[in-house]
Amino acid sequence: MSVQGRGVNWRGIAAIYRFEVARFGRTILTSLMTPVITTSLYFIVFGSAIGSRMTEINGIPYGAFIVPGLIMLSMFQESIFNASFGIYMPKWNGTIYELLSAPMSAIETVVAYVGAAATKSMLLGLIIFATAHLFVSVEVAHPLAMLAFMALIAVSFCLFGFILGIWAQNFEQLQVVPLLVIMPMTFLGGAFYSIHMLPEPWKTVTLFNPVVYLISGFRWTFFGAGDVSIGLSLGFVALMLLVCVGLVVWIFRTGYRLKK
Amino acid sequence: MPPVIRVEALTKAYASGHVALDAVDLDIREGEIFALLGPNGAGKTTLISVICGIVTPSGGRVLVRGHDIVRNYRQTRTDIGLVPQELHTDMFETVINTVRFSRGLFGKARNDALIERILRDLSLWDKRKAKIMELSGGMKRRVMIAKALSHEPRVLFLDEPTAGVDVELRRDMWELVRQLRETGVTIILTTHYIEEAEEMADRVGVIDKGRLILVEEKATLMQKLGKKTLTIHLAQPLDAIPRELDDWELSLHHDGHELEYLFDTRAERTGVSALLRTLGDIGLGYKDLNTRESSLEDIFVKLVHTPQSDEVAA
Known part of the structure; x- marks a missing residue:
C-alpha cells in the first residue's frame, strides 16, 4: 500500500504520544510509588530475610543478584499493561473511530502508542534500579548495554502489549496474559535464582522458557555473566521483536479487530 | 466542476454474509448539503464509515477530491471531518485538550485562535477546562463536532447529528451547518427525520437495504412527500x-x-x-x-416495492 507524499505525520504521532503520557501522568502517584514499594518489599523479604541465609550465586551476593530479575519482572508486566490499555481503551470507549479516520499510517500509530508505553517502562526500570541502590550495592559492568537492553525489552513487551490490547475483547482477556502467563514464566525464568541451581529435569525444561534468555541477558549487562550466553539472549530478544512486528504488520494489513 | 466525492460501485459485505452496501454509485457536489435518508440498518453509517476509512470496502472505489481513499488515504482523510452517531469521548480529558488532540492527530500545527473560535461558535468556550465526563449529552455532541472541525476539513460528515438532541441544540446545529456551507465546506448528513432533510439539504439520497434507490433535488422529493x-x-x-x-x-x-x-x-x-x-x-x-x-417509511416502501404494489392495485 503506497502512501502518497507529505512524509510522516509527526504531529499525529506527537498528539498520541502526549495523550498517552498524560494518561500515565494522571496516575503518577501509583505509577511511581508502586514500583518503589514493591522493590523495597522484595529486598526486605528476599534480600534481608532469606538472602542472609543464601550463599553467593556465581560469586555475586544474593541481594545484588536479584536486581536485574526484579527490574525485568516489573518491566515485563508494566509494559504489557500500559501498552495494552493504551490501545484497548479507544476500542472500548469507541474513540478509535477518530484514530481510524485520521491520516495516520499503521507504523505511525504503533510508534506513538508503543513509544509512549516504552517510555514509561524505561522510567519504571530506572526507578527500580535507583530504589535497589538503597538496599544493596550493585555495580553495572556494561552500563550502555544495560540501557540498550532495557530499551529493547521495553519496546518488545510494549509491542506485545499493543497486540494483546487489539486482540482482547474484554478486560479479563487483557489481564489474563500478563498475570497468568508472563508472571509465572518470569518467576520460573530465573528472576530470583540461577537456573543452574535447579535439579534435572527442570534445568532442561526451563530452557524452553524464553524469559530465561531475556533475564539472563539483562543479568549479563550487570555482572558480565548469565545463565546462557549473551549471544543467545540477544537472539531471543531479536526473535521476539520480529514476531511482534510481524503480528502488528498483519493486524494493520487485515484490519484484524480494528476495522469491520 | 468535478464532484468532491465520487462513489463507484461501492460494496460492503460483512463476514456474516450481510450485504450492507450493494453497488452504490453517488456523486457529491462541491459545497452542497447532502442528506442521506433511510431507515435504521439501511447502510447510511456503513457508507460514511467506508468513505472515512473506518470500514474496509469489499468492492468498488471512492475518490475524495480526486484522490482514492485507499491509496491516498492521507490526503482524503485530511480533507474529511467526521462526527459519528454515538457519543465516543475520552471522559477524563478536558474539552480544549481533546479538540487540540484531534487537530494534532490530523497533522495540523497548533492554532489556538482557531480552536477558540470553534469552541466559541459551539458555545463550548466557557466549558473548555471542564472534563468531558462532566458534560451533558448535548454538550458532548458539541465537543465531537468541535473535534471534527478542528483540522479545518473540506468535507464534513454528520451521522445522525440530531438523534436524541434537544430542540435548542438542533436549531444551533442547523445554524452551524449553514455557516459552514458559507465557508465552502461540503456537508453530508444522515438522518431519518424528513423535517431535517427538508430544512437543510440541497439534495437528498434515499438508501434502503444497502442500495441507493433515489437521489434527487430536495424540492422534487418533497413534492412526493407532500x-x-x-x-x-x-x-x-x-x-x-x-x-x-x-x-x-x-x-x-x-x-x-x-x-x-x-x-x-x-x-x-x-x-x-x-x-x-x-x-x-x-x-x-x-x-x-x-x-x-405519507411518511418517509411509505415513500421507502413505495420506492422499494414499486413492481409489487402495481400487482396489488391491479
Whole structure:
C-alpha cells in the first residue's frame, strides 16, 4: 500500500504520544510509588530475610543478584499493561473511530502508542534500579548495554502489549496474559535464582522458557555473566521483536479487530 | 466542476454474509448539503464509515477530491471531518485538550485562535477546562463536532447529528451547518427525520437495504412527500370500485371495507370535496374518514416495492 507524499505525520504521532503520557501522568502517584514499594518489599523479604541465609550465586551476593530479575519482572508486566490499555481503551470507549479516520499510517500509530508505553517502562526500570541502590550495592559492568537492553525489552513487551490490547475483547482477556502467563514464566525464568541451581529435569525444561534468555541477558549487562550466553539472549530478544512486528504488520494489513 | 466525492460501485459485505452496501454509485457536489435518508440498518453509517476509512470496502472505489481513499488515504482523510452517531469521548480529558488532540492527530500545527473560535461558535468556550465526563449529552455532541472541525476539513460528515438532541441544540446545529456551507465546506448528513432533510439539504439520497434507490433535488422529493392518504371506511363492503369514481384512481382494501385516495396537499384542488360529493350522489354510505400523511417509511416502501404494489392495485 503506497502512501502518497507529505512524509510522516509527526504531529499525529506527537498528539498520541502526549495523550498517552498524560494518561500515565494522571496516575503518577501509583505509577511511581508502586514500583518503589514493591522493590523495597522484595529486598526486605528476599534480600534481608532469606538472602542472609543464601550463599553467593556465581560469586555475586544474593541481594545484588536479584536486581536485574526484579527490574525485568516489573518491566515485563508494566509494559504489557500500559501498552495494552493504551490501545484497548479507544476500542472500548469507541474513540478509535477518530484514530481510524485520521491520516495516520499503521507504523505511525504503533510508534506513538508503543513509544509512549516504552517510555514509561524505561522510567519504571530506572526507578527500580535507583530504589535497589538503597538496599544493596550493585555495580553495572556494561552500563550502555544495560540501557540498550532495557530499551529493547521495553519496546518488545510494549509491542506485545499493543497486540494483546487489539486482540482482547474484554478486560479479563487483557489481564489474563500478563498475570497468568508472563508472571509465572518470569518467576520460573530465573528472576530470583540461577537456573543452574535447579535439579534435572527442570534445568532442561526451563530452557524452553524464553524469559530465561531475556533475564539472563539483562543479568549479563550487570555482572558480565548469565545463565546462557549473551549471544543467545540477544537472539531471543531479536526473535521476539520480529514476531511482534510481524503480528502488528498483519493486524494493520487485515484490519484484524480494528476495522469491520 | 468535478464532484468532491465520487462513489463507484461501492460494496460492503460483512463476514456474516450481510450485504450492507450493494453497488452504490453517488456523486457529491462541491459545497452542497447532502442528506442521506433511510431507515435504521439501511447502510447510511456503513457508507460514511467506508468513505472515512473506518470500514474496509469489499468492492468498488471512492475518490475524495480526486484522490482514492485507499491509496491516498492521507490526503482524503485530511480533507474529511467526521462526527459519528454515538457519543465516543475520552471522559477524563478536558474539552480544549481533546479538540487540540484531534487537530494534532490530523497533522495540523497548533492554532489556538482557531480552536477558540470553534469552541466559541459551539458555545463550548466557557466549558473548555471542564472534563468531558462532566458534560451533558448535548454538550458532548458539541465537543465531537468541535473535534471534527478542528483540522479545518473540506468535507464534513454528520451521522445522525440530531438523534436524541434537544430542540435548542438542533436549531444551533442547523445554524452551524449553514455557516459552514458559507465557508465552502461540503456537508453530508444522515438522518431519518424528513423535517431535517427538508430544512437543510440541497439534495437528498434515499438508501434502503444497502442500495441507493433515489437521489434527487430536495424540492422534487418533497413534492412526493407532500402526499396524504384519505381512507374512507364504507358502511357496506364493495366488490369493485364504481365507474363514477374512476377519476380519483382509488384503491380498495380490507375486503372492500375501505377506499383509499392518495392526494397532493400542495395541489390547488385536492379532489377531496369533489370525491365526497360524488360518494353522496351515488349513494355510497361511509362510517368514518381519516387522512394521514405519507411518511418517509411509505415513500421507502413505495420506492422499494414499486413492481409489487402495481400487482396489488391491479
